[in-house]
Structure formats: C-alpha cells, structure tokens
Amino acid sequence: MKFDTVVIGGGPAGLAAAICASKGGASVLLIEREARLGGILKQCIHDGFGVVRFGEKLSGPEYADRFIRELAQTNVQVSLFSFVTRTVKNQNTYNITYVCKDGVRHAECDRIVLATGCRERTRNGIFVHGDRCAGVYTAGAAQNLVNILGVMPGKRVVILGSGDIGLIMARRLTLEGAKVVGVYEAKPTPSGLTRNIHQCLNDFDIPLYLSKTVTRVFGETRLEKVEISDVDEKMRPIVGTEQLVDCDCLVLAVGLIPENELARDLGITLDPKTKGAVVDQNCQTLADGIYACGNALHVNDLVDYVSESGETAGNHCARPFKMRDLKPIQTVGKLLYVVPQRLDVNSDVSKVVMYFRASEELADQRLTVTAGGQKVFDRVYGKLLPPEMERIAVDFGKAANLDDIVVKLEGK
Amino acid sequence: MEMVCIVCPNGCRLSVERTGDKVTVSGNKCKRGEAFAVNELTNPTRSVTTSVKTTVKGYPVISVKTDGEIPKGKIFELMNLCKQIIVTEPLPIGATVATDLFGTGVNLITTKTMEETNE
C-alpha cells in the first residue's frame, strides 16, 4: 500500500500528527504496536492533563479520548497490534516494515512521522548493584500493572526518584493499600512539581529523603531489602552511610529518554542534549520527509506541548515538498537545550515555536533571540527550573538577515 | 502558617493568618489560591482518581474519578467503596458507577471508554 504519510506511534503526538496531516489532505496510515490508541496516557489515570489546551484538569485517558474521537472523524487508516521493525529509504519514498496479526506487512510512503514516545531508564542505566530478584520495576511498568492490569507490584515499596512520575506512583500505590516507606532522591532538591510533593506525599505522610540513593538490592527470589546511601554533591554514594530498608518492591522513577531506534536505523542526526532528532521549526529532521514529534523528539513535561508538536509535524506533512535552506540555531548561556535546532528560512518563519530548558535553577534571567545581530525576541524570567520546560513563539520575519541565529540566556 | 496551593501547576506558596473567624492569605497569584487556603483550613477536599474492577474482556480494571471534590478525610473510605464495585458491562467514558458519595452530591465516573475488543 502507498500512503502520503505514515505516522509511527498512536500516543498524543501521533494522534495529533495523523489528524492534522489528514485534515490537510494527505492519505495517512497510523501504526500502533498496542491494542489501543492513546500511548502512555492510557495508564496515566491521574488528573492534570490539558490545562494549557483545554483549560481543564483532565485525566490522561480523558485527554487521549478527545483526540481518538477526532481521529475517528478523519480518513486516517489505523493499524493496531502493529510493530514497526524497519524503515528504509528508496529512491524517492520510504519503505516501512511492520509486524501485525496477519504477519509481516509493508507500506510505502513519501513522509514518515516518528511519534514513538520515550522509554524509561532502568536499573542498568543508573548502576544499582546486587541480586537479580523479582520486585524491581520501572515506574511505568508499575503504573501499567496497577492502572491497566489491576495488579499490585508489592506491599512495602521504596521509590527511587522524586520526579512527577515517582510522586504520582507513591500516591497511587498508597491509595491501593501498599505501604510506601519513602521516596528517595539523589539530588538535594525534589525534581517534581511542588504541587505534587504536597498532594501526593504530604497528604499521605509519605517521607521524602533527599541526597540519598539506592546502591544495592537484596533478595533470593523476591526483593527483601535495599541498601540506601547518602550521596555527595556530585551524586556519588558516600562509603559508610549505608543503611538497609526492608521492602518487597523497588520502583525506579529515574528519568525518560526519547525512543529513537528507528531514527538511528534511518541514520538521522540526533541532538546529544535532547537525545532526540535535530529538527527545524516544522519538526522535520535533517532527512527530508522524516519528522519527529512528542517525547520521541524531546521529553516534555506537559502533554499539551506534545500535541502541539504533533500538529506542527502533521500540518507540514500535508504541504507540497519544497527545497529547504536550514540555518543553525546557536545557544549561548545556561541552556540545557533548545528545540528546534535549525530554522528553515524557505518556509514560514513568522510564528516559530521554540521550547527550551535552563541547565540549572536560575533566578532573574533574560532570554533573547537574535538573527543577524538584530533582536527578534526578549523575555525576562523571575525563575527558571530544569524540570519545567518553557515555550516561546518567535517572529523571525522581523529580522533583515537570518544568517546568524542565537538564543541567549543571561543574568538580567 | 505556610501551605502550597495545589489548584494548578503553579504551586504558589501561601502564607495564611487566622485571626478569629477571619483568614488572610498572601502569596497567591490568583483568587483560587485564597479559596483553596480557606477551604484547606476549614474543610480540606480533594478530587480522587483511581480504578475499579470489571468483568469485561480486555479490561481487568477501568479508570474512574470523582466528578468533584470530596472531604480529604473520606479518601480511604472511597477506596474501600471502590473495592466493592464491579463493572459488568462495557461503559462509555463519563458513565456513573457510584452516585452521591458521602452525601456530597459528587459522583464516581469512568474516564475511559471500554471498547469491545478484538483481542
């Protein structure tokens, strides 16, 4: 089968991309490996989604439902239980191989949207040593067990990582009757929103321990205890501070990384800072016709921006091909990353949405964007935190020259 | 006393003074912060999201939420109530599975449509 666009991944990014590409007139195939659409939102049953877009506090499934319904009004062809294993470039098109219930299938297309989401760091990724026992889960796996399968991962739980996912799981497991003995965080400050510290931990008297990490796990077949150590400023465990904590379940909420197996196959240039593809303002990667959006592009903290990037990619997929002229976007100052990393000066530059994160907690900062030495954007921030992504919209049309684009963050 | 407003992701740090019947709030960026602080002192409430069991194929559990806030002290009572609920037919999103929780007028509703599956 030949399609204009194939979208890989049916989470909020892929749903938005497929809807927009189809509305723009493209023929679209949406490929999802799971039984249902919605991606990770299916298991994020807590509320707080869609505050920016809908001005309401929706649960994850409710947010996804709005897009799934909209998708049903379009001509998008959906293939569930379908796992994309390979993508290769032909002369002018791409060939996609996917495995589904009927066996191995192929689809040909002009454009691909990578909306494959992110994966979680595991025990190996953070160097926890010890026995190979049952009872160690990533937060996402634990969330899936409780919220989709209705099974509890344990009775006495230690949570490593104080990001929002760790905090939300602490509350969820407590509500379902588990004893959460503590949330342990290696950094000196919690990573999650203050609001979540309050409503997920304080409301249920769950202790939060800072500058501590799990260094070893013990258990014959099932986890029995973990060793907790204090860490120094460089987050290295301090010998002599070890302490044993009894538990039958360890939940690792230690970070997300964009899922980019397919991008790697296609030889797409990745940004070492975001771990996702390098893209222009239309979410097009450095390979013509291949787009990346949502958490596959960079890990977002608000799903509203995930949908936004999917829409950007989808809208552009429906436009005719045009030669690009890509200019690099340079960053100066304490910026963890800026997306997009390129500006295509042959397409619309008047409403360029940019996302950035500061590399450390900073007060009283000024962000400026200049092109050819001319200032096109300027904003002052009272406070910037790495866990909170910022979004700006820049009109590069104001600049006479787009040769030298710089995003700069400096003390005000 | 100090508290954190949980109405929206801003998470304003509130200072709350109580003199007799009068409560003064500062540190809030919007009006909702003041209402939250007063409520938190007099009758703290929360919305709750959780799940209930089902006998429908493909759905061991279905996600639900309170369609308003219930007293904070009733959260575990609600969890116990949820353990007794078993959904036996595919329900659409927004369907009521328990009404008028603890006389508050708040209902427990589904947050996901249960599709007939082809698994």
Ligand SMILES: Cc1cc2nc3c(=O)[nH]c(=O)nc-3n(C[C@H](O)[C@H](O)[C@H](O)COP(=O)(O)OP(=O)(O)OC[C@H]3O[C@@H](n4cnc5c(N)ncnc54)[C@H](O)[C@@H]3O)c2cc1C
């Ligand atoms: C455990 C966890 C909890 C989270 N909690 C929150 C939260 O509370 N609030 C919040 O705002 N954000 C949360 N997030 C972030 C959340 O991922 C994003 O908000 C949003 O869901 C990302 O959307 P997405 O479409 O980019 O990715 P996803 O929702 O992950 O969707 C990606 C989809 O691609 C499919 N896929 C991947 N590879 C292939 C392939 N090769 N072939 C076919 N299909 C494929 C997957 O099955 C999946 O359905 C959480 C993330 C995780 C991992």
